[in-house]
Amino acid sequence: MSGYVAYVVRRLAQFGLVLFIGINLAYVITHATPIDPVEQSISAVTSFGNTAPDAIEQMRISLRELYGLGGSPGAQYLVFWKRILRADFGPSLSAFPTPVATLIGRALPWTAGLLAVSTIVAWCLGSLLGGLAGYHRKSRGLKLMGVIAMGLHPIPYYILALVLLIVFGFLWPVLPITGGSAMNLPQTWTFDFVTSVLQHAILPALSLILIGVGSWFLGMRALVSNVVTEDYVVYAELAGVSPSRVLSHYVMRNALPPQLTGLAISLGGIFNGAVITEKVFGYPGVGSLLVDAVYAGDYGLVLGVTTVSILGVSIGVLVIDLLYPLLDPRVRFS
C-alpha cells in the first residue's frame, strides 16, 4: 500500500510541474516577446480615422490594467498567477462584456465529450484489434487491417477531417457537416436534441477515431507479438489453457499497461487533433473558440483557452496515471 501512496505523490508532483511549466510558457510568450498586445490593439483601433490623443492614453491605461501589464515585471508575474488561480481572464474583447471564463465554460463540455468518447473508443478498439492481430498472425483480414492502419496513422488530423468533409459533405451528403447540434433546437435534454448532438458528432468523432485506432492497433500488435513468445505463454498453452483465455488473461493483460502509458503520453497530441477537427466541422468546442479568438484579436480569450487546455490535458494524464495501478499490480505492491 505504501508503494501506491508514494506513486500517487510522485504523480501529483509531476502534475504540479506540468502546470507550472505550461503556464510559465504562456507567461513568457505573452510577456517576453518584443510585441506589445496593448499597442497592437490600439493601432488596430486608431487605424480607422482620427482619435483624440487623450482618449488613446485612456485606452492604453485601461488595456494595460485589463491585460495585467502594469507595474514592474515581478508584480506582473504575481498578477498573472493570481488571475489564473482565480480563473479570472477578464472580459472577452470579441464578445464584450461576457467574461472569458463563461465562454470557455460553455465550450468545454463539447470538447470534453467529443474527446473522451472518441479517445476511449479508439483506444479500446485499437487495442482489441491489435491484440488479436498480434496473436493470430496468419489471419488475412487482420493483416489487411494492419496495412490500412499503417496508411491512416501518419496522416494529420486536418487532412483526414478534410477528406471526410468532402466525402460526406459534397460527394455523398448524408451527415451534417457543421455545428454541434441542429440550429433550431433548444439546448435542453430532449430526445430530438440528443439525437441531433449525436448525429453532428459522428464526423468529428470518426476523424479522431480513424487516426487513433491506427496508432493503438500498431502499438498493441507490436507489444503482443513480443509477449506471445514469452515462456509463460508457451507454458500456459502446453498446460491446456484455452486459447481465448490465454489471449485475454495471459497475453493482452500483460500488453495493456504500456498501451495505457502510451495513452497518457499522447493525450496532448490527441487534444491538438481535436482543436483542428472542431474547426473543420464548426464544432462549438474550445478549439473553435481558440481559432476564432485569434481571428478576432481577443487576447484574454486566447490566453484563457491556452491555460485551460494545459490544465485539462494534465488532469487527463493524471487520471490515467492514477488508473494505472489497477492494470499493473507491480505498482500497487512494490
Added chain:
Amino acid sequence: MAAILRDLLRYHAEFRIGAGLIAVVLLLSVLASFSPYPPQDVYVVPPDVPPSLTYWFGTTSRGQDVFWQLTFALRNTLLFGCTVALISRLLALVVGLLSGYKGGWIDRALMSVNDTFIVIPLLPILVLFYFVMRDRMSWLLLAMIMACLGWAYDARLIRSVAISLKAREFTQSGLFSGMSTREILVQEHLPYVMPIVFSTTMNNMVWSIGLEVTLAVLGFTDINTPTIGGMIYWANQHTAMVAGVWWWIAFPTIAIIMTFVGLFLLAVSMNDYIDPRSRLHDFGGAS
C-alpha cells in the same frame, strides 16, 4: 551503409514503398529549381484552368500553376521538417545522453522537465505564439520554436539506451583512461544511439510537418511562403471546393499524404532493422 540499403530494399516491402513515395516527393521538390515562374507571383497563367496537357495539375484562382506551386510547397515543407528535426535531434541527444550517463539528481531533474514537455498540448501554445508575433512569425522562427518544444519524447528513448551503455565495459575503461564526460558521450555513446536518432528523425518530421500544415491551414504561419498547408489555406480562402476548383486542394492533399505515409514507412522499416528480433525474422541471418 550500402549493404543495409540493399538488404532493406530486397527484404522489406514497407521500405520499398516508403522509399518509392519519398523518392517521388523529393523529385518534385527538386523540380522547384526549374520552375518557369517565381513562387510568389500571382496571375502568371490563366486562372481556374482544369488539369490539361499544358497545365498538368491545373491552375489556381490566383493564376498560379498548381504543379510548379506544388514543387515549391513540397520543397519548403520538407526543408521545414528537416530543420526542426535537426535542431530537436541535437537537443534530444544532449538531454538524453547526459541524463542517462549522469543519473542521480541530474537525471531526475531533466526527466521531470522532459515528461512535462511530452504531455503539454503544443498547438494552443503555438497559436498563442502566433497571436503575439503576428506578421513577424517567420518560417525559421516557427521551426526554432517547434524544435525547442519537440525533443522530449526522443530524449527519453535516447536516455534508455544511454543507461544500458553506461553499464558496458568500454564506458568504464574510457572513464579510467581519463576521458571527460563530453568525450565519453560523443566518442563512445553517440555511435550506439545513431540508429535511433535516424528513425526518430522521420517520426519527428511527420510530427512537425503535420503541425505546420495545421497551423498554415488556419492561417497561423507566414502564409506568403508557399508550403503545402499554405496552398490549402489559399484554396480555402478562395472557396475552391465550392467553386469546383477541386484540383487546387486535391493535389496538395495527395502530395502531403504521400509524404507522411512515406516517412512513416521509412521509420517503421528502420525500427524493424534496428530491433535484432525483427531483423532476424525479416532479413534472415545475413546482414
